Amino acid sequence: MDIEILPLTDTLGAEIRGIDLARPVAPEIALKLRDAWYQHVLLLFRNQEMSNEQLKRSTEWLGEAGEITMPPDRRGDADLSIALISNILDENGKPIGALGDGEMWFHHDNSFTLAPDKATFLYAVELPSEGGHTLFGNCYRAYDELPEELRKEIVGRRVLQVYDYTVREVPDTTNLGDVPHCWQPAVVKHPVSGRNALYVDRLMSAAIDGMGPGDGKALLEKLFPYVERTDYEHVWQPGDYVIWDNRCSVHARTDFSADQRRLLKRGKVAGEELVAAYL
Numbered sequence: 570m571d572i573e574i575l576p577l578t579d580t581l582g583a584e585i586r587g588i589d590l591a592r593p594v595a596p597e598i599a600l601k602l603r604d605a606w607y608q609h610v611l612l613l614f615r616n617q618e619m620s621n622e623q624l625k626r627s628t629e630w631l632g633e634a635g636e637i638t639m640p641p642d643r644r645g646d647a648d649l650s651i652a653l654i655s656n657i658l659d660e661n662g663k664p665i666g667a668l669g670d671g672e673m674w675f676h677h678d679n680s681f682t683l684a685p686d687k688a689t690f691l692y693a694v695e696l697p698s699e700g701g702h703t704l705f706g707n708c709y710r711a712y713d714e715l716p717e718e719l720r721k722e723i724v725g726r727r728v729l730q731v732y733d734y735t736v737r738e739v740p741d742t743t744n745l746g747d748v749p750h751c752w753q754p755a756v757v758k759h760p761v762s763g764r765n766a767l768y769v770d771r772l773m774s775a776a777i778d779g780m781g782p783g784d785g786k787a788l789l790e791k792l793f794p795y796v797e798r799t800d801y802e803h804v805w806q807p808g809d810y811v812i813w814d815n816r817c818s819v820h821a822r823t824d825f826s827a828d829q830r831r832l833l834k835r836g837k838v839a840g841e842e843l844v845a846a847y848l
Contacts, residue, residue, distance in 0.1 A: 581800035599630035635837035687840035700825030754845035
């Protein structure tokens, strides 16, 4: 058996055909998938049919599954490997999942942890009639397109990544308390490709190390437009499985009607501490 690798755009993503992720992936195919993933940053597999247990094994070709960090009381269940991304309510009117409806800003998953996720996957189960698309941006290109003066300002600095699971807005650093947060390199060196990727985003990046609040915010505002780019827009179909590299990409969600049901299942591949890039 062989697979087809079809680029989705010139800058990000490839569709993989000829594979059923519900079944074990042969070593020679796993190697091709890893090579394609590192090259294209994101892989799409259509028409997949998987149980939760099969989903949990679906990333074995890439690495060890990561644990869900969102507290159970904020996401409707306590499964440590699969989280429901949904606006659906149960018979008691309680959400069955997290991050219900509406748009979400571009972000890197779990950048507020010491070892952010290597990868995230989403598997589409139930979808609205329109909207709820996922936008992806290539952070290698975001870095490559920075003017030289901005590179000199940001390379080698750290950024404070903050995420309060109860909100979807600008991070607040005045009272972090138990809010998850972590200092990360503002530009990371990818451990496999060796390329530099800009690692800031509007949803979670709150401060720049060594800069006052005003100057730090001003620098971040200059950087965000380079990250907030749509290199690929995924219009979901039931059975779609998309897995992407969190270290060199961002993603966002477009709005959709609150009266439309949407259910995707989310899992992760465990990561490691990020490495800072230098000029």
